[in-house]
Amino acid sequence: xxxxxxxxxxxxxxxxxxxxxxxxxxxxxxxxxxxxxxxxxxxxxxxxxxxxxxxxxxxxxxxx
Numbered sequence: 001x002x003x004x005x006x007x008x009x010x011x012x013x014x015x016x017x018x019x020x021x022x023x024x025x026x027x028x029x030x031x032x033x034x035x036x037x038x039x040x041x042x043x044x045x046x047x048x049x050x051x052x053x054x055x056x057x058x059x060x061x062x063x064x
Contacts, residue, residue, distance in 0.1 A: 002051060008032070009044045017064065020054055023063035032057070 007019045016032040018025045032038065035038070049057070052055045 003048045004054060005046050005048055006054065007046050010042065018057060023059045025058060025062040026064055027057055027061045028032065
């Protein structure tokens with residue numbers, strides 16, 4: 001299984017802006033943490049995700 005790095009930033013409204021292949025998506029916090037395992041306290045960073053997890057994040061997100 002291949003994985004990719006995605007960067008993220010927590011917004012003022014506690015959602016996450018996620019950048020995947022140069023495209024930005026807005027993801028609800030419970031969905032984001034479900035697929036990334038990132039702490040509630042995380043504000044920004046990079047996560048390594050499988051292609052399946054990335055596809056699920058995109059499916060449950062809002063493209064910006």
